[in-house]
Amino acid sequence: MPEPSLPVLNSKEMNCVFCDKTMFYSGENFVHVCLEQSHGTLCYFEPDQCWFAASESTALELGKRGLKFHFIPRSVFENANLTEFVCDYKEEDNKSSQVS
Numbered sequence: 001m002p003e004p005s006l007p008v009l010n011s012k013e014m015n016c017v018f019c020d021k022t023m024f025y026s027g028e029n030f031v032h033v034c035l036e037q038s039h040g041t042l043c044y045f046e047p048d049q050c051w052f053a054a055s056e057s058t059a060l061e062l063g064k065r066g067l068k069f070h071f072i073p074r075s076v077f078e079n080a081n082l083t084e085f086v087c088d089y090k091e092e093d094n095k096s097s098q099v100s
């Protein structure tokens with residue numbers, strides 16, 4: 001089975017602190033994104049090393065863990081133009097769940 005040899009980009013790959021899934025990385029925005037419904041939209045902005053949570057309980061949990069975070073209402077994510085790649089991601093997710 002051919003396995004694509006990826007360059008070592010560990011700094012651009014990280015797992016979600018809540019669900020442990022690999023987060024989607026947008027190099028354009030320097031932001032990691034996880035969209036698991038269990039914790040709501042969650043972003044990690046690399047330059048600031050700061051988390052952005054759309055769910056208040058998720059934001060509180062970040063605070064408990066001593067992580068730097070901002071609580072952002074969903075509308076702000078939409079205004080920040082993050083919805084474009086969010087939509088792409090969801091489409092892929094839907095396709096894969098239909099296959100399996």
Ligand SMILES: [Zn+2]
Pocket residue numbers: 016017018019020021034035036039042
């Ligand atoms: Zn997650």
